[in-house]
Amino acid sequence: MELPKVYDPKAVEEKWYQFWLEKRYFHADVDSPKEPFSIVIPPPNVTGSLHMGHALNNTLQDVLVRWRRMQGYNCLWLPGTDHAGIATQNVVERELAKEGLRRQDLGRDEFVKRVWRWKEKYGGVIIHQLKRLGASCDWDRERFTMDEGLSQAVREVFVRLYEEGLIYRGNYIINWCPRCRTALSDLEVEHREEEGHLYYLRYPMEEGGEIVVATTRPETMLGDTAVAVNPADERYKDYVGRWAILPVLGRKIPVIADDYVDPDFGTGALKITPAHDPYDFEIGQRHGLQAVKVIDEEGRMTDEAGPYRGLDRFECRQRITEDFERDGTLVKVEPYRHSVGHCYRCGTVVEPFLSVQWFVRTKPLAKPAIEAVKEGRTRIIPPQWEKVYFEWMESIRDWCISRQIWWGHRIPAWYCKDCGGVTVRRETPESCSHCSSKAIEQDGDVLDTWFSSALWPFSTLGWPSKTKDLEVFYPTSVLVTGFDILFFWVARMMMMGLHFMGDVPFRDVYIHALVRDMEGQKMSKTKGNVIDPLEMIERYGTDALRFTLAVLAAQGRDIRLSEQRIESSRNFCNKLWNAARFSLMNLTDYPGDGVELPEGEPSLPDRWILTELRGAIGEVTRALEEYRFNEAAQALYHFVWHRFCDWYLELIKPFLYQREDPQLRLNTQRTLVYVFDKLLKMLHPFMPFITEEIWQRLPHVGESLVVAPWPEAEDVPADEAASRKMERVMGVITAVRNIRGEMGVSPTRRVNVILRVEDEEVAGELRQNALFIRSLGFVDGLQVVLGGAPPEAAAAAIAQGVEVFVPFKDLVPDPQREEARLLKELRKVLQELEFVQRKLSNRAFLERAPREVVLKERQKAAELEELRGKLEGRLRVVRELTSHDEPPC
């Protein structure tokens, strides 16, 4: 059965994924005696579809899980999705809008039912896409944040925190999105620098005179209840305690003194709007000021806004500015650049808004979470993110968790209509816990989606029940995520995990980069610069995409992805495929299915490739242990392409194409199979599909690569001495090819070669390995001479002490070209030599540098000297020829 010339991903991916599922390789057995290795997936939004960020995130997780599984761990990769409150509600509302309906038209119950229906129908999309990516998740354990079990965990956590005084309800300024009509946490506000204006407004004083205030939001003046100045500000000393008259409304407002006010900004007088600015609110509290709401939930002016009632807040700004310009209240307007908060979901300008909300008291929770990282119980990788984590945790503010939407976990609090008391319960109560009245009503709000995500590492494993899953798989081994949700999610999981499980949720946190386009821009649909992972999978195959992402995933740096890069990974797949094709063509008589080392004395190429393999196994394993995905992938790429394919497969062709020495042929086949087997195993976590397809076709032991053992470096015999011999032969081959190339001769044209060495042992070695030089160097006659006069009419090169000559008669006889070539080489050598000699003539270097470094430099100098001598000798010979060749004129 011969393989097609080109690897076709479509023909294999679906087949093997189904096979793996049928064999239940991804299923984690809680009763397994093996050491556990667990990861919980960062649950994608149920509304989501796979983008490059997901592809990267899940490729890296799958690499880790598949690798650890092969190492013999009991692996659990727990998948699932997030109900994504606002996002999902928005999606369904948009769908309703097409029917001309609002959610209010349906009513809450009907709307929520509709969201569930939407979820059942479309919510599985991203899960399906993860499967196409090859993710080896335990699908039997798939979870959704609104599942019954997880909802129970949410209620349990809420009630416990409430009872511990860590959740409270209060009237504070929060961030409000007038479009989504809900409160947002501080983190859900995106600050953007914008060109705005600074308006200077004149407020008359009750007893004559005036005070001028500066503001970026003149419309909020309608809610002003004071003007504040710095107590140390001499200019306003006499104003404090007196009254200003608010224009338009004519309200009397006091001038107060507060340290918060910066006398150097604006006019040094600050208008105070306690209901629409967080700091004004604080000042208001300090001074017992009234808070007047002039903007409502939808961003429209309230009745308190007098003549401006009903206007949109921005319309009002426009109108009030015009009016003030007319009546002289407006002193001046300056252009002013400042940062404005926007809703992270819909982009609407956020309104600071006074309302009653639920909050988590975070400081007591943050402390253990800080300590856990300080003590190394959780490692953050790369470590520079630790600092970011600490900074945020140490300056953490209380977390507003109530949302005025319908899709999410309903807050388990009931209010009594009779006594006004609050009843917080795990199960729906019959009556008020304070007065036993039956007239109770549940809070209409739901919880921030991140509240349930914060419980993900233990709620998915069955908490609050004491399950075996929890016992075995918590804490999880590693969390793989992007830095954009370090605060949103990672920090909060740390807090909740420590508080409710008494242990960290994960041993390691690996933080990977963001995927950007070639210009370094974040990919976004609106910019139109997205590279769709599914499209790439269609075009180049899943393995090519995965390999690309892994090889680009260097720590601490964003990934700039281009389709070209995926294309070259596709080429790598094809290279591997053709190596398999070649191997299969030469294994038709291979006995059995065994994977064994060669018997007796292996050939030089065998010993060399085994030595290289041993090194590669060590390197790849070490890189994976350190989360250096790019280095592991790079090492594999180099080994497979530039060691195994470029050299080994070429070197063994003469052994495979002959039948005179059956033992040699068999040994070669064994090594070929052995090395191929190991490299497929190492490649499998990165490229699961093509490796399985090839492995299954080659002689192999076992049912599937998924559960095949990870290679161990110690099992592979190394032979450094043989390796060095091989490298010398390879050096000679390269020298011959170089001469041919530089002298402009076709690589397939046969030439004769003379090798001249000083050392008898080396001479014997080269004679022994003449076969390789002949076949890879396209050499006809090969002569190895020990010293003696070098040939004259020949091009020369020096490779590891061996002088390589190709007679001019075999090339295009062009002594001038040869002279130029030699000169170029000599220049390089002289330059290097000068550098080394300068070092060696420095007494400080000889005295202070370690002995082995000095020794190395001396050796280098000697080698270069020798090289120089030989090159200069050649140059003389060639110049002699050129002068003879000079046509008489």
Added chain:
RNA sequence: GGGCGGAUAGCUCAGGUGGGAGAGCGUCGGCCUUACAAGCCGAAGGUCACAGGUUCAAGUCCUGUUCCGCCUACCA
């Protein structure tokens, strides 16, 4: 305002603990050499942002400067 990261070949980027400047793509020259033209062979190309310092030795450590990017922040 504070903090973090980056500046290395034409492009995109690797270069844990200081001692050899590297990869992919692109470029140039030559090849359908019975695994692969999505390939093979060969080559060119870099004062490692700038200025100092530490050291026998700096892409790598320290200080400063410039230019990008990101996070974060209560100066309306």
